[in-house]
Amino acid sequence: MSDSSTLPPVLLHPEAELARDALSTPLLSRAARLARWAGPEARVDAGGGLVDEQLPAAAEALGLSGEDADAEASEAWRIAVDAGLVEVVDEEEGTVRAGDDLALLTGGSPQDVLGVWRSALEAVIADAGTPDLGGLVDAIAGGDGSGTLDLDALDWDPEAEAAFLDGILGNLYLMTAGDPAPSPAPVPLPALAASVIVPDDMTEPTNDVLEQVSDAMMRLDEQFRLLEPVGLVQYQPVDESLLGEAEDEPVDDTDISRYGLVRLTPLGLYGLRARLQEAGFDAPAVGDLADKGADVLLDGTAAFPPAAAHAETQQWLARRQPLAAARELLAAARGSDEGAPLRRLRCQQALSLVGGSAEPALREVLDDAELGGLARVWLTEQGASDVPPPTEAMIFWLTIDTLAAQLAAEGNSEELQALVEGLARQHSGFFATAWRVDHPATADVLEAMGRLHPDKKVAKEARKAAFKARSQRAG
Numbered sequence: 001m002s003d004s005s006t007l008p009p010v011l012l013h014p015e016a017e018l019a020r021d022a023l024s025t026p027l028l029s030r031a032a033r034l035a036r037w038a039g040p041e042a043r044v045d046a047g048g049g050l051v052d053e054q055l056p057a058a059a060e061a062l063g064l065s066g067e068d069a070d071a072e073a074s075e076a077w078r079i080a081v082d083a084g085l086v087e088v089v090d091e092e093e094g095t096v097r098a099g100d101d102l103a104l105l106t107g108g109s110p111q112d113v114l115g116v117w118r119s120a121l122e123a124v125i126a127d128a129g130t131p132d133l134g135g136l137v138d139a140i141a142g143g144d145g146s147g148t149l150d151l152d153a154l155d156w157d158p159e160a161e162a163a164f165l166d167g168i169l170g171n172l173y174l175m176t177a178g179d180p181a182p183s184p185a186p187v188p189l190p191a192l193a194a195s196v197i198v199p200d201d202m203t204e205p206t207n208d209v210l211e212q213v214s215d216a217m218m219r220l221d222e223q224f225r226l227l228e229p230v231g232l233v234q235y236q237p238v239d240e241s242l243l244g245e246a247e248d249e250p251v252d253d254t255d256i257s258r259y260g261l262v263r264l265t266p267l268g269l270y271g272l273r274a275r276l277q278e279a280g281f282d283a284p285a286v287g288d289l290a291d292k293g294a295d296v297l298l299d300g301t302a303a304f305p306p307a308a309a310h311a312e313t314q315q316w317l318a319r320r321q322p323l324a325a326a327r328e329l330l331a332a333a334r335g336s337d338e339g340a341p342l343r344r345l346r347c348q349q350a351l352s353l354v355g356g357s358a359e360p361a362l363r364e365v366l367d368d369a370e371l372g373g374l375a376r377v378w379l380t381e382q383g384a385s386d387v388p389p390p391t392e393a394m395i396f397w398l399t400i401d402t403l404a405a406q407l408a409a410e411g412n413s414e415e416l417q418a419l420v421e422g423l424a425r426q427h428s429g430f431f432a433t434a435w436r437v438d439h440p441a442t443a444d445v446l447e448a449m450g451r452l453h454p455d456k457k458v459a460k461e462a463r464k465a466a467f468k469a470r471s472q473r474a475g
Helices: 015-024 026-037 052-061 069-082 100-107 110-128 133-141 158-177 189-197 207-227 240-244 266-278 294-300 306-318 322-333 340-351 356-364 372-381 392-410 414-426 430-434 442-452 456-474
Strands: 086-090 095-098 233-236 261-264
Touching: 015 026, 015 110, 015 266, 026 052, 026 069, 026 100, 026 110, 052 069, 069 086, 069 110, 100 110, 110 158, 110 207, 110 266, 158 189, 158 207, 158 261, 158 266, 189 207, 189 261, 207 233, 261 266, 294 306, 294 322, 294 340, 306 322, 306 340, 322 340, 322 356, 340 372, 340 392, 356 372, 372 392, 392 414, 392 430, 392 442, 414 430, 414 442, 430 442, 430 456, 442 456
Parallel strands: none
Antiparallel strands: 086 095, 233 261
């Protein structure tokens, strides 16, 4: 993806609901509790971390126990500092006070709460791309006691690691955004790892590539375990018994869930969209166009998948009176530019959601050269009476316009091929008349029909008609 990439539109949950989700995430809720627990006696080290002597008390305040309690309390404290819930007052003394953002969690708006959560998310994502502290200590030693950080000894490239994790999260976002189901299916960890490692043109991965995918899965397993407590994902870890299975033992590779499953939460979808927007991507959300004009709606939803275009249009219509909305849509659908056919298709789909109250607007354009055919189709589908029959010229113009829209929306799809075959079969003299149609896309449509039709004779007729259409326009 490039910085100018347009991503599929996503349907976000309401901000108030997302803010409640953020407040209930284990990591942010623990960080907030520690920020309120920390009094004047709390002391931090040079890096802002809670001193070791106070970790047991912090763990107790969080209700944590067991051998990992101190480490979990330390992590929650670091998040409290990074998210602005705690502020270091005096670095030399190691004193702290409640941060300005702590009050936002109880008295701020949903946007304020989500802003604090996003700060916590960035801190966790940074942590997920960092090696374990034990490895860092060994690397700092450098083998020579110099105390300098030896990245070669650590075998860690911070920029490459951050890019890898960003790529993984970006692909997880794409997979989630591309799933029209209300609750997208979880993504198998092997598929997610392969999405950033296996080249698109590689039909059969080599052993070396498969080994890279396996190594990436293990890294991701650790990283998603860190990212789950902040509410980014729901994660089912890799089955640890797989790691201990001997090579000569049979492995059940039919149960893909054993290799890890990850799903973006609604909160995670919101967070990753915000990150992608900050990185320069066009990451639309359903509802972005609800307060725009009909021209922006029709152009904006042109590249949307059908389900997303439907949802966006519903939100747009919900803010308008049906008849006024229909008139605005029809006015925006006019035009002879390249995008006009797809605009008219989106307009027709939008009008199907309006209902019978839009009938006066459709009758007003019955004599319109560009909209008359569309209006007749809509009125007939609505069961309206006294719908004037279309002229032959209008039928052919509407056919070319519809095929041009389908080409723009789907390209050379199987559905379009079936439509082309059916059209040529039902109208034996179609090409003899079609090349004369006064539509900007006539030649392109006929050329596409020649490309798509499997019958060589019919395809040749289509190409001849396309040539005539181009010659006519040139003349």
